[in-house]
Structure formats: structure tokens, C-alpha cells
Amino acid sequence: MSRWSQTAVRCVLCVGVAALSARWLAAEEVPDVPLDFTIRLDTVLEHDDGEFLWFHPRVAAVPGAGKDGQPAVVLTLQKHLGTSDHYSGLYSMRTDDGGTTWTEPALPPELDWQRDGKVDIAVADVTPGYHPQTGKVIALGAQVRYSATGEQLEDVPRAHQTAFSLYDPQTNGWTRWQRLDMPDEPDFNLARNACSQWLVKPDGTLLVPLYHGVSGSSPAKVSVALYRFDGTTLTYVTRGNTLEQNEIRGLAEPSLAFFGGRYYLTVRHDLRGYVTTSDDGLHYEPLRPWTFDDGAELGSYNTQQHWVAQSQALFLVYTRRGADNDHIMRNRAPLFIARVDPERLCVLRATERVLIPERGATLGNFGAAAISPDESWVTVSEGLWNDDARKRGAKGATFAARVFWSRPNELLPGAAE
Structure with a gap:
């Protein structure tokens, strides 16, 4: 063997050993083990004075805007004022230290009720989300007209629409509510993004799920719309196909996720939850009822997922249903989390865990968001409607269930990429 050949062999062997060592090192550093998580339940607020309840808490994380490079987390919430679905203006809180300390709930004048004669106009069911291309937080919710007694009114054309406000993390300021553009079609006389997760695409456009219909008395349908955002205004571009299920009140509160190169939509219905999927985020396959992987219905009904x-x-x-919880209105507690089979579109029963335990109160109006690569949060306030709930331990708490991942989450908060 020539000297060159011997040297080449030694080099090949060295490279081979180095490559094997690198693989072994990588295997030690990033074990090939299933994703796991732990849960920590934080109490952000407690309130039970008989006058109002905190409701609809949802969060958005602003990367790097907190202390020492942590994300700043903005939490929006509202007062439930006693009458069914009667809500105050939108309050906000903020933490810059990972939830160790929070600012007190504050109601900016820009987010308070607006007056139209004797009618109060609120924006309820709000979901905030971070827009990385502009550094703004966008809050989307349902515009609602209330009588003096808290009754929802359909007294003017297009009374039930969607509105948005913008939050600047640098100035801590909000803009006044603006109405979102909608298609000029009768089917969008009522058009709401309410209690709904929406997404930001890599080009900065938004995919916004809507439930909509001719009026509040007709069964609602679901579509996903595309909007451009220039840092100030959201402009309607187009929408996808219409999903329908005309039993009772129809469909409501669709939420959108991106995973594995596909889009997933979960939808509320009075009788059962539904799920569907899409390649482009706009056009969806026919709805399927949510089931466990053994074929049994999931049992989630008349409540958002x-x-x-x-x-x-x-x-x-x-x-x-079926969790020893028939004493809870619509079985709206506890909150469960379980892994989804993205191909079969079903919930893997063996992975189900209690995320937030039941203690007599409802937990049906909640939000979920990624906070950092290491954790995601699910936020909810206890629906404390009677003394039986108090006897079972409910205190009117606003919870943040913090899900800590065993492996980093590479998806950006609220993003489709």
C-alpha cells in the first residue's frame, strides 16, 4: 500500500470515527424519545364578589420583550356582568418575568364600550396574537350590541361583526377597535371570529376562521378568510369554502392550527365537536365528528375546543361527558389535553390527561397559545355560578396551565410555518 493510500485510509477512518462520535454525542444530547410534558397550574387572579367574574382570559407572547430576553406575555380578559354573555370592555395584564409578577387588570379607554345612542357596543370573546413581521399584537373578537339590561341586540344591519385592536409592546398602548372587512354577501350579515385561534403566515397575512350566517337566528356556517396586514389595517383578500352542519344553531367558534405542513380546524356544535383539515388553510375537507381512536365519540359538545x-x-x-362531571353545566370541566392522530383525525385516548381539574365551576371559555420553545399556556377563568361550586372549592380563579415540553417547540407562537 502506498504512503498516500495509507494516509487516505487513516483519514477515512478518522472521519468515520468522528462521524460515529458525533452521532453518539448527538444521540446523548437529543435522545430519540417520545415528546413528553409536565404541567404547572398557576393562579393569576382570584375574584368572587358577586358583582362580576373575570372571563375569557387569553394570552399572546412577544418574543424577547420581557426581562433578560424572556417573552413579554399580554393577557386579555373581560368582566362577565351577570346576564348571559354580557361582557365589559377588554382589560389587559402583562408579565415580563414569566408569570412571577403581573400588572393589575387595566381597561384602556380605547378598549372600553362604545356608545351608540342607548346601545353599548363591546368586543367580546377576544383572542390576541403576535404578528412577528410588524412586532404588533393583534386582538380579534366579536362585536356585540347590548341593551341597558345586557341583552344582545340585532337592531341594525350587520350588528354582529368582528373587530380588531392593535397593541404596541414598546409603548404598552392599544388602538381603538376597528371593524374587520367582510365579504359583501348575505351569509356574512353575522360574521364573527370569536374564541378562535387564528394564524399568521410567513408572508405576514392572516388566516382568520369565522362563523357566519344571514342572521343570528339562522344556523351558522364556517369559513376561513385571508387578510393582509400592513401594521395598521387588516384588509380582506379572499375566503375558502363554506362548511355547514345545519342541526340546531349550526357551527361556531372555529379554531385553527398548523402542524406537519397541514392546517387543522376544530369547530364547536351544540351536539358534538367537529374536525377537518386543509392543505392551503382556506379549503377544507368535509367535517368529521371528533372521536377517540377506538371510534367512540369524544363527548365534547356545545363548548369550544x-x-x-x-x-x-x-x-x-x-x-x-363521562368524567364524573354531570353536576357541571354542559360538562364544562375538567379541561383535558390529549394527543391527536393527524392522519386519522382522532384523539388518542391513552394520552388523555387532566390539564385543569374540576372543582365545581365551568372551565369552558379558555384559550391556548405557545409562549416559548419550552412552554405553552392554556388560560381559563372559573365560571362560578352558584354556592355548590364554592362548596366544591371554586374561588373564581383565573388559571394559567403551563405545559413544559421535554423537547423544544420549533413552531413560532401563532404562526403557520
């Missing part, structure tokens, strides 16, 4: 998307697995958060 939301996604927790991790780059290595997709999870659903939901309430359901």
Missing part, C-alpha cells in the same frame, strides 16, 4: 401545536405533536384541549 382549542389546539396546542408542538412541532413534534399536535394536541387538543377540550371538555367532555
Whole structure:
């Protein structure tokens, strides 16, 4: 063997050993083990004075805007004022230290009720989300007209629409509510993004799920619309196909997730939850009822479901029947989290865990969002409606269930990429 050949062999052997060592080192540093998580339940607020309840808490994380490079987390919430679905203006809180301390709930004048004669106009069911291309937080919710007694009114054309406000993390300021453009079609006389997870695409456009109909008395349908955002204004571009299920009140509160190169939509219905999927985020396959992987119905009904998307697995958060919870209105507690089979579109029963335990109160109006590569949060306030709930331990708490991942989440908060 020539000297060159011997040297080449030694080099090949060295490279081979180095490559094997690198693989062994990588295997030690990033074990090939299933994704796991732990849960920590934080109490952000407690309130039970008989005058109002905090409701609809949802969060958005602004990367690097907190202390020492942590994300700043903005939490929006509202007062439930006693009458069914009667809500105050939108309050906000903020933490810059990972939830160790929070600012007190504050109602900016820009987010308060607007007056139209004797009618109060609120924006309820709000979901905030971070827009990385502009550095703004966008809050989307349902515009509602109230009488003096808290009754929802359909007294003018297009009374039930969607509105948005913008939050600047640098100035801590909000803009006044603006109405979102909608298609000029009768089917969008009522058009709401309400309690709904929406997404930002890599080009900065938004995919916004809507439930809509001719009026509040007709069964609602669901579509996903595309909007451009220039840092100030949201402009309607187009929408996808219409999903329908005309039993009772129809469909409501659709939530959207992106995982594994596809889009997933979960939808509320009075009788059962539904799920569907899409390649482009706009055009969806026919709806399927949510089931467990053994074929049994999930048992989630007349209540929203939301996604927790991790780059290595997709999870659903939901309430359901059959959990020794018939004393809870619509079985809206506890909150469960379970892994979803993205091909069969079903919940893997063996992975189900209690995320937030039941203690007599409802937990049906909640939100879910990624906070950092290491954790995601599910936020909810206790629906404390009677003394029986108090006897069972409910205190009017606003919870943040913090899901800590065993492996980093490579999906950006609220993003489709």
C-alpha cells in the first residue's frame, strides 16, 4: 500500500470515527424519545364578589420583550356582568418575568364600550396574537350590541361583526377597535371570529376562521378568510369554502392550527365537536365528528375546543361527558389535553390527561397559545355560578396551565410555518 493510500485510509477512518462520535454525542444530547410534558397550574387572579367574574382570559407572547430576553406575555380578559354573555370592555395584564409578577387588570379607554345612542357596543370573546413581521399584537373578537339590561341586540344591519385592536409592546398602548372587512354577501350579515385561534403566515397575512350566517337566528356556517396586514389595517383578500352542519344553531367558534405542513380546524356544535383539515388553510375537507381512536365519540359538545401545536405533536384541549362531571353545566370541566392522530383525525385516548381539574365551576371559555420553545399556556377563568361550586372549592380563579415540553417547540407562537 502506498504512503498516500495509507494516509487516505487513516483519514477515512478518522472521519468515520468522528462521524460515529458525533452521532453518539448527538444521540446523548437529543435522545430519540417520545415528546413528553409536565404541567404547572398557576393562579393569576382570584375574584368572587358577586358583582362580576373575570372571563375569557387569553394570552399572546412577544418574543424577547420581557426581562433578560424572556417573552413579554399580554393577557386579555373581560368582566362577565351577570346576564348571559354580557361582557365589559377588554382589560389587559402583562408579565415580563414569566408569570412571577403581573400588572393589575387595566381597561384602556380605547378598549372600553362604545356608545351608540342607548346601545353599548363591546368586543367580546377576544383572542390576541403576535404578528412577528410588524412586532404588533393583534386582538380579534366579536362585536356585540347590548341593551341597558345586557341583552344582545340585532337592531341594525350587520350588528354582529368582528373587530380588531392593535397593541404596541414598546409603548404598552392599544388602538381603538376597528371593524374587520367582510365579504359583501348575505351569509356574512353575522360574521364573527370569536374564541378562535387564528394564524399568521410567513408572508405576514392572516388566516382568520369565522362563523357566519344571514342572521343570528339562522344556523351558522364556517369559513376561513385571508387578510393582509400592513401594521395598521387588516384588509380582506379572499375566503375558502363554506362548511355547514345545519342541526340546531349550526357551527361556531372555529379554531385553527398548523402542524406537519397541514392546517387543522376544530369547530364547536351544540351536539358534538367537529374536525377537518386543509392543505392551503382556506379549503377544507368535509367535517368529521371528533372521536377517540377506538371510534367512540369524544363527548365534547356545545363548548369550544382549542389546539396546542408542538412541532413534534399536535394536541387538543377540550371538555367532555363521562368524567364524573354531570353536576357541571354542559360538562364544562375538567379541561383535558390529549394527543391527536393527524392522519386519522382522532384523539388518542391513552394520552388523555387532566390539564385543569374540576372543582365545581365551568372551565369552558379558555384559550391556548405557545409562549416559548419550552412552554405553552392554556388560560381559563372559573365560571362560578352558584354556592355548590364554592362548596366544591371554586374561588373564581383565573388559571394559567403551563405545559413544559421535554423537547423544544420549533413552531413560532401563532404562526403557520
